[in-house]
Amino acid sequence: MDEYVKKIHIDQLRPGMYIADLDCGWMSHPFWLTRFKVKEEAQISQLRDAGIVEFYIDTQKGIDVFDAQSVNEVNLSLDKEILNILAEKPSHAATADLGSELPRAKAILERAHETIHTVLLDAKLGRKLNLSPVRDAAMQLTESVCRNADALNILTRIKEKDSYIFHHSISVGVLLMLLQHDAGVSDDEVIDAGIGGMLHDIGKVYIDPNILNKPGKLTDLEFAEMRKHVGYGVSALKSYQELSYDVILPALEHHERYDGTGYPFQKKGDQISILGQKAAIIDVYDALTSERCYHKGMPPPMAIRKMFEWSKHHFNPQIVREFVRSIGIYPVGTLVSLESGKLAVVSEHNADDLTSPKVVAFFHASKKIHIQPHEIDLARHFGFGGGDRIIRPEDERSWGVDPQYYLQQWLGFI
Ligand SMILES: [Fe+2]
Numbered sequence: 001m002d003e004y005v006k007k008i009h010i011d012q013l014r015p016g017m018y019i020a021d022l023d024c025g026w027m028s029h030p031f032w033l034t035r036f037k038v039k040e041e042a043q044i045s046q047l048r049d050a051g052i053v054e055f056y057i058d059t060q061k062g063i064d065v066f067d068a069q070s071v072n073e074v075n076l077s078l079d080k081e082i083l084n085i086l087a088e089k090p091s092h093a094a095t096a097d098l099g100s101e102l103p104r105a106k107a108i109l110e111r112a113h114e115t116i117h118t119v120l121l122d123a124k125l126g127r128k129l130n131l132s133p134v135r136d137a138a139m140q141l142t143e144s145v146c147r148n149a150d151a152l153n154i155l156t157r158i159k160e161k162d163s164y165i166f167h168h169s170i171s172v173g174v175l176l177m178l179l180q181h182d183a184g185v186s187d188d189e190v191i192d193a194g195i196g197g198m199l200h201d202i203g204k205v206y207i208d209p210n211i212l213n214k215p216g217k218l219t220d221l222e223f224a225e226m227r228k229h230v231g232y233g234v235s236a237l238k239s240y241q242e243l244s245y246d247v248i249l250p251a252l253e254h255h256e257r258y259d260g261t262g263y264p265f266q267k268k269g270d271q272i273s274i275l276g277q278k279a280a281i282i283d284v285y286d287a288l289t290s291e292r293c294y295h296k297g298m299p300p301p302m303a304i305r306k307m308f309e310w311s312k313h314h315f316n317p318q319i320v321r322e323f324v325r326s327i328g329i330y331p332v333g334t335l336v337s338l339e340s341g342k343l344a345v346v347s348e349h350n351a352d353d354l355t356s357p358k359v360v361a362f363f364h365a366s367k368k369i370h371i372q373p374h375e376i377d378l379a380r381h382f383g384f385g386g387g388d389r390i391i392r393p394e395d396e397r398s399w400g401v402d403p404q405y406y407l408q409q410w411l412g413f414i
């Protein structure tokens with residue numbers, strides 16, 4: 001029960017308390033899934049050394065901290081903060097509608113996919129990399145982001161488990177471009193961010209696949225091996241003098257953390273470049289929302305809330321705010337339930353109010369029946385195509401529905 005799970009600071013942790021969730025960036029810590037009762041002070045020092053600052057404790061299974069906030073209270077105050085951010089006007093406006101951009105974006109993405117596939121394979125075989133197709137792909141992806149960023153956003157969320165590294169590489173590239181585009185940097189910088197994002201994990205091709213694809217927890221030794229992908233990637237890219245330094249930064253810094261708990265150099269705060277800080281945020285967000293062989297993807301609104309929570313320590317809070325503003329709390333393709341009892345998928349942003357997007361309703365949750373898909377503009381009143389509102393994001397896994405399918409069908413894409 002959520003009311004018994006409370007969030008505490010490490011200074012409040014005592015032997016006899018039961019850790020229900022280590023609230024840390026799980027990419028950096030091999031023991032993130034462990035739930036255990038704290039038996040001795042030595043364990044507390046160990047956790048402190050690992051840089052973990054806050055935890056969730058289960059007060060039904062261990063000692064309570066009376067004045068600590070429950071999970072529900074924490075989530076409520078996070079949602080409030082996120083809504084405040086969304087009240088600030090988003091910076092990108094689409095020049096093409098989603099229906100016309102989707103097929104173009106799909107073709108661009110397919111080519112980008114082939115390009116990254118070839119580059120990663122060449123890297124693995126020790127061949128010289130041909131990077132000009134990567135630049136071409138980044139340029140075309142940038143153009144698509146400028147026309148309508150939602151198209152690539154939807155398409156990059158459709159992933160197959162078996163080729164995670166390709167999808168992940170491209171998603172990180174696309175999201176990094178989107179963030180740079182919204183920050184108003186030059187086109188060349190957006191393109192460099194795209195190339196850097198797409199190549200940020202190139203070092204992984206040199207890691208033993210048994211470690212790379214191991215389900216569950218890595219041993220300390222395996223984790224040390226895994227961390228080497230940063231160094232491998234940077235040295236592979238550094239040999240190409242035509243690449244600007246910005247292209248190398250995502251590979252170099254995407255595992256550094258704002259509070260100095262990352263790797264490989266434990267850089268802290270503004271020792272990490274802005275591009276590196278953005279790459280770190282996007283890398284974790286994409287990993288959280290992706291389906292892997294060993295975990296199901298988290299729905300975007302929940303991942304955004306998690307990122308926001310971690311932003312207090314692991315990420316630059318200002319950049320997390322920018323990120324949330326760029327992708328919105330309900331990215332297109334998100335499953336939501338409406339006040340009317342309908343289940344719907346977010347189909348279009350409303351640039352003036354990110355909490356009231358257009359949605360396509362396709363299922364009646366309480367009656368448990370499919371309904372004729374129809375679009376509702378949540379910014380409008382009843383009788384004017386609106387009159388409903390989002391109560392909460394839903395986890396598509398618990399409903400057994402694929403919102404992407406309904407959205408693409410609605411858009412005439414499949
Ligand atoms: Fe990585």
Ligand SMILES: [Fe+2]
Nearest residue numbers: 168200201283
């Ligand atoms: Fe990554």
